[in-house]
Amino acid sequence: MTAAVRVEHVTKRFGDLVALDDVSLEVEEGGVLGVIGYSGAGKSTLVRLMNGLEQPTTGRVLVGDAEISALPERELRRVRRDIGMIFQQFNLFRARTVAGNVAYPLRVAGVSRTERDARVARVLDFVGLLDKAHAHPEQLSGGQKQRVGIARALATSPRLLLADEATSALDPETTADVLALLKRVNRELGITIVLITHEMEAVKAVAQQVVVMEAGRIVERGSLVDVFSAPATPAAARFVRSVLHDRPTGATLDRLRSAHRGRLVTVRVADRPGFTATVSDAFAKRRLSNELVFGGISELGDRSVGALTYALDGPGAAVDEALAELRGAGIAVEEEAAG
Amino acid sequence: MNGFLADLPTYLTAIGQTLFIVLVSLVVAGALGLVLGVALAVTRRGGLLSNPVLFAVLNVVVNIVRPIPFVIFVIAIAPVTIGVLGTYLGPAAATFALSLAAAFAVSRIVEQSLVAVDPGVLEAARAAGASPLRTIATVLIPEGLGPLILGYTFLFVGIVDMSAQVGLIGGGGLGDFAVTYGSQRYDWPVVYITVATIIVLVQIGQLVGNRLARLALRR
Ligand SMILES: Nc1ncnc2c1ncn2[C@@H]1O[C@H](COP(=O)(O)OP(=O)(O)O)[C@@H](O)[C@H]1O
Ligand SMILES: [Mg+2]
Numbered sequence: 126m127t128a129a130v131r132v133e134h135v136t137k138r139f140g141d142l143v144a145l146d147d148v149s150l151e152v153e154e155g156g157v158l159g160v161i162g163y164s165g166a167g168k169s170t171l172v173r174l175m176n177g178l179e180q181p182t183t184g185r186v187l188v189g190d191a192e193i194s195a196l197p198e199r200e201l202r203r204v205r206r207d208i209g210m211i212f213q214q215f216n217l218f219r220a221r222t223v224a225g226n227v228a229y230p231l232r233v234a235g236v237s238r239t240e241r242d243a244r245v246a247r248v249l250d251f252v253g254l255l256d257k258a259h260a261h262p263e264q265l266s267g268g269q270k271q272r273v274g275i276a277r278a279l280a281t282s283p284r285l286l287l288a289d290e291a292t293s294a295l296d297p298e299t300t301a302d303v304l305a306l307l308k309r310v311n312r313e314l315g316i317t318i319v320l321i322t323h324e325m326e327a328v329k330a331v332a333q334q335v336v337v338m339e340a341g342r343i344v345e346r347g348s349l350v351d352v353f354s355a356p357a358t359p360a361a362a363r364f365v366r367s368v369l370h371d372r373p374t375g376a377t378l379d380r381l382r383s384a385h386r387g388r389l390v391t392v393r394v395a396d397r398p399g400f401t402a403t404v405s406d407a408f409a410k411r412r413l414s415n416e417l418v419f420g421g422i423s424e425l426g427d428r429s430v431g432a433l434t435y436a437l438d439g440p441g442a443a444v445d446e447a448l449a450e451l452r453g454a455g456i457a458v459e460e461e462a463a464g
Numbered sequence: 465m466n467g468f469l470a471d472l473p474t475y476l477t478a479i480g481q482t483l484f485i486v487l488v489s490l491v492v493a494g495a496l497g498l499v500l501g502v503a504l505a506v507t508r509r510g511g512l513l514s515n516p517v518l519f520a521v522l523n524v525v526v527n528i529v530r531p532i533p534f535v536i537f538v539i540a541i542a543p544v545t546i547g548v549l550g551t552y553l554g555p556a557a558a559t560f561a562l563s564l565a566a567a568f569a570v571s572r573i574v575e576q577s578l579v580a581v582d583p584g585v586l587e588a589a590r591a592a593g594a595s596p597l598r599t600i601a602t603v604l605i606p607e608g609l610g611p612l613i614l615g616y617t618f619l620f621v622g623i624v625d626m627s628a629q630v631g632l633i634g635g636g637g638l639g640d641f642a643v644t645y646g647s648q649r650y651d652w653p654v655v656y657i658t659v660a661t662i663i664v665l666v667q668i669g670q671l672v673g674n675r676l677a678r679l680a681l682r683r
Contacts, residue, residue: 178590178591204593205592205593208591210591212584216582216585216587218585218588218589218607220680221606229589229594230593232602233592281592
């Protein structure tokens, strides 16, 4: 089976700056890949290689059978008609109506007028904006604008949809609507999606596979649940922590330390029956004072991930014993380093 | 003032000449300036047809020509005008010189209007598979239309101004009329009637431009 997208050892330089450093990945046909990482990690550059808006300095990019990185601009234009793209700022044409925006890629593709009208109506209906066909973009809310962006991207019935921070300019409620729509695009239309984001909500809701990027490299990859419940690299752990908000850092950590006696210990939530009982038993039977001072648990797919931070006070040896018992039971435990 | 009634046919002819000069120059300068302004906007680094060398050349040419005072420009290109039209006097010659000068002036206004267009929409067109030329025609210019129309309104006012100046050097039109039949005969009412006519002309142009711009911007 051919992958929908294949990136092979791609490096991209802008002058001296290395935006992508030996990046390889595959997106399976019909899948949703979430690309996450902080701003400047190289996510947008990566996605722009997939429709040839940028060309790699070295390496290859393939979409279906087309070798994007080897095609001249003329050929690329034809390939781009089969790849939809949506943007953080929507990038709608203000001079055109909603229908005019959606019809634009069809005009470019030379689709006849009757066929065009039919397809515009069909995709506008799919995104639930048929009644806004004659409105102008500035009359729409942010969420509606992005739905028009999605309709425009779907007009030519592409196989692949590239979404660069598609929900980052929206409020949480609207974000959820747009994410639900993207999920339908994937499930009902079978379109492969590459979703770039720095937001937990977006990956969580739509992605099946995840890659974590940092400083132009992919530092971690795997299924959504695996990466979030057990990040293997410090970089991924840092990102996961910052989006899950389940571990105290910086000022919060300092405040907790001065407000509580004893050692601060973080236990990673294990999704299994009796987890909390195991933890509290280990503390109680050694008569350790244990206070839950910080924590967060999120639902990911059908699993819970997160961490709980306790302030443990008692004899040092007893604390060490309790931690050893938890580790023995397969529960990840980390002590928050002294400040 | 009694003189004015006698000169009424000349006055009407002068209005006709001014309208001819202004409208033809507006169209010719508008078209030339649009081409030049689009070229300036798209050839700059990072533009749709980025070409730093061509941009540098165009930029220098516009920078050299544009600041030349109009009256001096008309005299300076008189040999060219004579070469093309056989004379440097009269409305046709005035129109020729004026169109050239105004084209350079408006090219900067066009450039500024287009450079202000959100690069995101150009990227959306590119991602949809549009070629650069198609993007210029179907996205860049339509998206910059509001400011462009205001720019052309400004051009219209400027051309009325310049048309009066060519009048002073034998170009015909209202400027010529105001001097020949007004100030040179110390017939001040004729001068003021001419001034009023020009004011009305400019007001009408400004009004139409503002309306059109508002339509394009939907405000
Ligand atoms: N066209 C460009 N010219 C120069 N530098 C660029 C360009 N595009 C991106 N970069 C740089 O490449 C790095 C990665 O950018 P980007 O892919 O936009 O990251 P992200 O989308 O993860 O925030 C950044 O340092 C950015 O400044
Ligand atoms: Mg980005």
